[in-house]
Amino acid sequence: MIRILHCVNDMHRAGLETMLMNYYRKIDKTKIQFDFLTHRPYRSDYDDEIESLGGKIYYAPRLYPQNYPAYFKWMKKFFEEHPEYQIVHSHIDTMSYLPLLAAKKAGVPIRIAHSHNTSLDKDFKYLLKQYFRLRINSVCTHRLACGEEAGKFLFENREFKVIPNAIDAEKFYFNEELRCKKRKELGLEDKFVVGHVGRLSYQKNHKFLIEIFNELLKKEPDSILLLVGVGEKEEELKRQVKSLNIEDKVNFLGNRSDVNELYQAMDVFVMPSFFEGIPVVGVEAQFANLPCIFSDKVPEEVKFTDNCVFLPLSKGLDSWVNDVFEVYDNCRLKQSNSFKDSIYNIEYSHTLLENVYLELNKDIL
Structure with a gap:
């Protein structure tokens, strides 16, 4: 079985977290298991369900600039204690630079950056995020995005694969x-x-x-x-x-x-x-x-x-x-199944991500 380490902020009920859970529920767990590295010191909405599905949850230090030395020390120890993670998949946009850099230093062979946005929040880390955006391609080995515009934003001219934000x-x-x-x-x-x-x-x-x-x-x-x-x-x-x-x-x-x-x-x-x-x-x-x-x-x-x-x-x-x-x-229509085969239907799309992991695992083997 392949264990994928997903890097997130937390697993509360929000867009990308819900998308991840949609894939997690449907993916073939005899072949692939999801675990989660969060950057908040608390349990989140989906934690109980994750554990019920066989997943593990780890709580890393928050990604505040003053925490970076402690963060990299923590991550170094984490990867030393968990050599089972050969695929790290990060979902925190430009901030993915940090966990993926730690994974690169630890020798993790497959490091996926996943773009979920087309711009940046203008908070106190804005300039750092701009720098990390320029550096993201130096620490990831593979690139995924929720859509074409999101992929172009984070990866510029580099090749990426679109994985739809599918739902049940x-x-x-x-x-x-x-x-x-x-x-x-x-x-x-x-x-x-x-x-x-x-x-x-x-x-x-x-x-x-x-x-x-x-x-x-x-x-x-x-x-x-x-x-x-x-x-x-x-x-x-x-x-x-x-x-x-x-x-x-x-x-x-x-x-x-x-x-x-x-x-x-x-x-x-x-x-x-x-x-x-x-x-x-x-x-x-x-x-x-x-x-x-x-x-x-x-x-x-x-x-x-x-x-x-x-x-x-x-x-x-x-x-x-x-x-x-x-x-x-224009009126809300009576429910129709005319779009049941949409790429945004998890019944159609869950195999896309599953196949990505299975192909990447062949490279490791």
């Missing part, structure tokens, strides 16, 4: 009965429901989303905004909602294990991100037959239904509000 599509198919049940549970029976799923962070541009929704309320007062997720911008966004006096119209739902059901309660999905790779939530929303409005910073590779509109962030609030209603008026 059947969990998200539109279901009228479940929709009625969920809307009743949330008190939304007579409401127009705008939804968003994503980390409350700079990247997702929730401030603009709330501004859009505030304008939308002027045309449709019986509207509700559902925000699913947590993040560092939560308190700032709650203050914005309070300043607009729409606290009774915006529901912060936090992290949820019933996201597939929450899509059923929505009428339209809005995602005005500053940048994205291939957003898993955009895939999920389409399988739920939700009308979707994405910013033009979301790669159009995500689109596989006709219920998608891409709008420039430079467009005014009126344009965004008008398109919310226009795409909604």
Whole structure:
């Protein structure tokens, strides 16, 4: 059996983590086992399930610049104690430079960098991330990406392979009965429901989303905004909602294990991100037959239904509000299996990643 060491920040319920779990559940575990090296000192949402599937979880020091000496010392010891890891697969974009550098120093033969985004968060590590981006090709032996634009961003002119951000599509198919049940549970029976799923962070541009929704309320007062997720911008966004006096119209739902059901309660999905790779939530929303409005910073590779509109962030609030209603008026269709063979359906795509590992293992042998 091949044991793959996946390097992540943590395994909470977020886009790439959910994508990894989708593959992990489906992959042939008689041949391949996933283990996880996280960079947070706590257990995460998926840890119990990982362990139930036979996976192991390790907790490395956080990737703060002041921690780098201690981090590399920890990683050196880790690889000395775990020679079984001959394939390391890192998912933290430009920051993958650090675990992959440690793996290279330890003599790990297969080191995979996986690109999940098309830009960088502008945080205190921004300049370091730019440097790591320039250096990533010097420490990886193989390159994967969630989409063409994400691959070009991280690897520039180097060759890479696309592995779709696939999901368990059947969990998200539109279901009228479940929709009625969920809307009743949330008190939304007579409401127009705008939804968003994503980390409350700079990247997702929730401030603009709330501004859009505030304008939308002027045309449709019986509207509700559902925000699913947590993040560092939560308190700032709650203050914005309070300043607009729409606290009774915006529901912060936090992290949820019933996201597939929450899509059923929505009428339209809005995602005005500053940048994205291939957003898993955009895939999920389409399988739920939700009308979707994405910013033009979301790669159009995500689109596989006709219920998608891409709008420039430079467009005014009126344009965004008008398109919310226009795409909604096109109507949510009754569930169809016409896209069951989409590359974003895990039933179709899980063998793509499985075959990558099996081929790489031949090189080791």
